[in-house]
Amino acid sequence: MPDFRSNQGGDSQIVSNTGGGGVCMMRSTWRDEQHPSFIHFIVSFLRENAFRLNFVNINPDFIFNCGGLSVAFVFVTNWDCSISTPIFSRVHKLKGQFGHLYVVVTLTNREQNESFVRSYFKHGMTLGRPIFVPVQDLEMGFEKIVRIAHVRGVCKQQDAISKLRIEREHSVQGMDVFLRVLTSIPGIDNHDANALSQAIGSIEAISRASKEHILEKTDLSGEKAEIITKFFRDPEYYLGPKIN
Secondary structure: OOOOOOOOOOOOOOOOOOOOOEEEEEEHHHHHOOOHHHHHHHHHHHHHOOEEEEEEOOOOOEEEEEOOEEEEEEEEOOOOHHHHHHHHHHHHHHHOOOOOEEEEEEOOOHHHHHHHHHHHHHOOOEOOEOEEEEEOOHHHHHHHHHHHHHHHHHHHHOOHHHHHHHHHHHHHHHHHHHHHHHHOOOOOOHHHHHHHHHHOOOHHHHHHOOHHHHHHHOOOOHHHHHHHHHHHHOHHHHOOOOOO
């Protein structure tokens, strides 16, 4: 059973109690699958942040309404590659139903992170649609959910300056996912990933780039350029064991 630690040192209060946080709807079946201590943490955390909690029969795991904006979340609390197909099938269905959808995935170690990256590409996900948020533990994951929901609500209510600030935060999150994906390729480090981002662009553009194009636009070696092209084009390679 996971260690449900207290939120020591964390931002337990994200929104002002005086202003009211909003409404949180939790899927009843998701609640029943969790450890009671984690549900107790969620209830306490929402109370501290002035959110009203309802248990209902909904398709996402959570729907938050803040400032008149509804934001849906899928919260994968225990990543297991053997059940990845139902998870991604559900995400594909939900992203067509909700304009604002996030998927929070708990990845506690490197092996789970690599397994998730392989499954992400295997199931044809498009980067940023929806946004996946990897976290290291359950409590961090729920805090991220509340923070995202609150920020999206604030963004709806505030002026253009606030909207630009939120967009920058999302840009940072997107870059973090970008680096996670590329550095999961054997032999590719942060320097290589940044070089690819600046010279070629998105994950989709990199996946289509030839070895010659990568060599022309970046300072990567021929060996690394070949590894990248194989990773995106050879299923036996990108679904196979990682090279240490």
